[in-house]
Amino acid sequence: MTKLQVAIDLLTTEAALELAGKVAPYVDIIELGTPLIKAEGLKVVTAMKAAFPDKLVFADMKTADTGALEAEIAFKAGADLVTVMGTVDDATIKGAVEAAKKYGKQIVVDTIGVKNRVQRAKEVTEFGVAFVELHAGLDEQALPGYSVQTLIAEGREAKVPFSVAGGVNIDTIKDVVAAGADVAVAGGAIYGAEDPAAAAKALKEAISSVTVQ
Numbered sequence: 145m146t147k148l149q150v151a152i153d154l155l156t157t158e159a160a161l162e163l164a165g166k167v168a169p170y171v172d173i174i175e176l177g178t179p180l181i182k183a184e185g186l187k188v189v190t191a192m193k194a195a196f197p198d199k200l201v202f203a204d205m206k207t208a209d210t211g212a213l214e215a216e217i218a219f220k221a222g223a224d225l226v227t228v229m230g231t232v233d234d235a236t237i238k239g240a241v242e243a244a245k246k247y248g249k250q251i252v253v254d255t256i257g258v259k260n261r262v263q264r265a266k267e268v269t270e271f272g273v274a275f276v277e278l279h280a281g282l283d284e285q286a287l288p289g290y291s292v293q294t295l296i297a298e299g300r301e302a303k304v305p306f307s308v309a310g311g312v313n314i315d316t317i318k319d320v321v322a323a324g325a326d327v328a329v330a331g332g333a334i335y336g337a338e339d340p341a342a343a344a345k346a347l348k349e350a351i352s353s354v355t356v357q
């Protein structure tokens with residue numbers, strides 16, 4: 145079944161832990177967003193894993209260089225999954241994958257800024273990454289005409305393990321699941337909700353309601 149990943153784009157460890165406490169019963173993966181890691185450092189990863197040892201903790205490092213080194217410091221801090229950018233040299237992604245093997249953890253490739261996401265998704269999957277994040281960042285989402293449906297269609301086409309991130313919400317999550325995504329990522333739809341627990345619960349129920357062909 146498609147996993148639900150909450151993307152926490154808050155700015156303090158305290159707020160992140162509080163949110164995670166509300167939504168943990170409904171999510172499979174807890175993502176510490178890039179701005180959060182930059183604001184708080186990797187101690188937020190350590191604190192989250194300590195508080196929720198049974199959840200997969202996803203450090204959105206968005207690594208662009210020194211793939212092995214950055215992945216290693218995130219794994220040592222407690223991350224289970226670490227992101228590397230898809231736009232960077234193959235050597236950076238391969239280095240991160242080697243570090244992941246050493247720690248028994250996994251790498252996710254983030255496709256922000258990738259021109260041909262389907263082609264790149266196929267290429268990097270060969271390197272042994274866990275899955276490819278078909279992703280439109282918050283800036284891209286704010287551009288006129290943005291639609292998450294583009295990412296969903298690319299997931300169908302790529303036929304590799306993938307997640308979709310970029311404004312996934314209760315209106316679109318069933319399409320993400322029906323496309324065969326391994327993971328549906330929801331940030332603002334959860335942390336921006338009046339009742340984050342209810343929002344996460346509704347997203348989880350929506351995932352469960354879809355029968356993938």
Ligand SMILES: O=C([C@H](O)CO)[C@H](O)[C@H](O)COP(=O)(O)O
Pocket residue numbers: 151152153177178179204280281282285309310311312329330331332333
């Ligand atoms: O990864 C993200 C972004 O680059 C900022 O860190 C978001 O967490 C991701 O886009 C998911 O969040 P929503 O788009 O708000 O669902």
